[in-house]
Amino acid sequence: xxxxxxxxxxxxxxxxxxxxxxxxxxxxxxxxxxxxxxxxxxxxxxxxxxxxxxxxxxxxxxxxxxxxxxxxxxxxxxxxxxxxxxxxxxxxxxxxxxxxxxxxxxxxxxxxxxxxxxxxxxxxxxxxxxxxxxxxxxxxxxxxxxxxxxxxxxxxxxxxxxxxxxxxxxxxxxxxxxxxxxxxxxxxxxxxxxxxxxxxxxxxxxxxxxxxxxxxxxxxxxxxxxxxxxxxxxxxxxxxxxxxxxxxxxxxxxxxxxxxxxxxxxxxxxxxxxxxxxxxxxxxxxxxxxxxxxxxxxxxxxxxxxxxxxxxxxxxxxxxxxxxxxxxxxxxxxxxxxxxxxxxxxxxxxxxxxxxxxxxxxxxxxxxxxxxxxxxxxxxx
Numbered sequence: 001x002x003x004x005x006x007x008x009x010x011x012x013x014x015x016x017x018x019x020x021x022x023x024x025x026x027x028x029x030x031x032x033x034x035x036x037x038x039x040x041x042x043x044x045x046x047x048x049x050x051x052x053x054x055x056x057x058x059x060x061x062x063x064x065x066x067x068x069x070x071x072x073x074x075x076x077x078x079x080x081x082x083x084x085x086x087x088x089x090x091x092x093x094x095x096x097x098x099x100x101x102x103x104x105x106x107x108x109x110x111x112x113x114x115x116x117x118x119x120x121x122x123x124x125x126x127x128x129x130x131x132x133x134x135x136x137x138x139x140x141x142x143x144x145x146x147x148x149x150x151x152x153x154x155x156x157x158x159x160x161x162x163x164x165x166x167x168x169x170x171x172x173x174x175x176x177x178x179x180x181x182x183x184x185x186x187x188x189x190x191x192x193x194x195x196x197x198x199x200x201x202x203x204x205x206x207x208x209x210x211x212x213x214x215x216x217x218x219x220x221x222x223x224x225x226x227x228x229x230x231x232x233x234x235x236x237x238x239x240x241x242x243x244x245x246x247x248x249x250x251x252x253x254x255x256x257x258x259x260x261x262x263x264x265x266x267x268x269x270x271x272x273x274x275x276x277x278x279x280x281x282x283x284x285x286x287x288x289x290x291x292x293x294x295x296x297x298x299x300x301x302x303x304x305x306x307x308x309x310x311x312x313x314x315x316x317x318x319x320x321x322x323x324x325x326x327x328x329x330x331x332x333x334x335x336x337x338x339x340x341x342x343x344x345x346x347x348x349x350x351x352x353x354x355x356x357x358x359x360x361x362x363x364x365x366x367x368x369x370x371x372x373x374x375x376x377x378x379x380x381x
Contacts, residue, residue, distance in 0.1 A: 014170030034199020
């Protein structure tokens with residue numbers, strides 16, 4: 001039986017334990033910071049150990065079949081210019097998703113639902129796949145995705161799953177525990193900065209809706225039109241659009257991330273997925289000039305033979321690059337948490353979201369900027 005009291009700082013919130021429990025003894029419950037953790041109903045628990053065997057924090061790594069001895073590094077982009085312009089970077093994940101749908105397969109990815117909540121969903125059409133485009137700076141709710149994938153694989157379906165590394169490993173452990181072969185499964189993870197609290201996003205959306213007196217119908221976390229600035233483009237029901245940088249500021253402040261992100265065991269080059277994708281960061285002009293246009297391509301790490309064959313199908317333009325071109329910080333170490341993190345959460349729980357965004361972000365104006373500069377000078381930010 002999982003004892004969350006001793007493992008809470010390590011729990012990644014992948015939902016594998018809840019989904020594998022045959023006795024409905026486990027439930028993911030939201031804490032005061034908005035993150036979900038597994039809690040056990042001891043009256044229902046049979047101490048079978050299944051929840052512990054699917055926990056990425058407790059088990060050794062599980063990876064896909066047919067791993068390459070050495071990972072291969074590429075810059076890549078969809079050959080379809082229209083699709084590439086709609087995507088956050090090179091449109092590689094979307095292009096791969098289309099291939100699976102064309103072969104009567106299923107694609108699982110993160111979408112924003114009608115309530116602006118990040119959830120994982122099954123896509124069976126291009127229209128549904130469109131909703132998986134773009135970055136979501138929040139932890140997604142996996143719900144019953146692993147169980148759905150298990151049933152799809154049992155029926156001989158091809159499945160493409162994209163998520164964070166911890167979600168990918170949770171999926172592999174879940175399938176292993178249920179003795180399901182993953183030969184028809186392709187997985188995509190990303191070079192991840194960390195996952196912020198869903199509760200903070202929910203309350204920030206409610207804050208903006210009240211401020212502008214209109215419902216938010218679209219939240220583009222990192223709008224291409226503002227690149228390279230990390231700004232959101234928010235569409236309101238009344239027809240207005242907002243350029244917002246406060247939420248991104250909260251994200252990159254490292255105050256709202258899940259506790260486990262500060263010691264993430266996947267911040268290295270040995271990823272659990274078949275393919276790792278990332279925004280292009282710091283790549284030399286020698287390689288950047290090899291792509292079709294000035295739109296930023298994706299950086300791609302291929303870990304398995306089957307994924308290499310898939311990427312070389314003709315719908316994706318790829319160029320091999322040297323491993324040293326991949327210099328993202330989260331390939332080398334976990335995100336360093338802010339020294340103000342505990343103060344942020346203490347103030348949030350005591351007061352409310354508006355209080356902390358005024359105190360800890362540029363939304364608070366000159367006073368906040370001066371305070372932040374001073375704390376950085378004395379190494380307390």
